[in-house]
Amino acid sequence: MKKQILIISTIVLGSFALISMTISKLESNDPWEVPNKYQKMENPYADTTDDENIGRILYTKHCKSCHGTKGKGDGKKAESVDTPIGDFTDGSFKDQTDGSLYYKTFFGRDDMPSFKKKITDEEDKWLLVNYTRTLAE
Secondary structure (H helix, E strand, O other), rough: OOHEEEEEEEEHHHHHHHHHHHHHHHHHHHOOOOHHHHHHOOOOOOOOOOOOOHHHHHHHHHHHHHHHOOOOOOOOHHHHOOOOOOOOOOOHEEEEEOHHHHHHHHHHHHOEEOOOOOOOOOHHHHHHHHHHHHHHH
């Protein structure tokens, strides 16, 4: 009798874990909702020339491993994460506002980490957004 209870408990717990993982996976494929305040946010450094290549350096350090050298979402770590990796050369990326890209980069979601504590300088943040834009060209 104890074996039957143990087996049933294991099956129930395993089923619950599987359902939880499936729901979590489905939620991560939902469209990424960006608050209106960020969608309308203006890039104060949109016309800044990045002579020191800060945006490229930050991209190489923090983004390249998943998004790849050319931003196609084919970096070395891309296959090891569950969340779909953004392709910066895709038309849907180009259509996003700089504020939306800022929000996604610095708040993160699921496997996409937040970089607001790693990249604290405001100009550097925007130079990274600007650099990702160059990958779409």
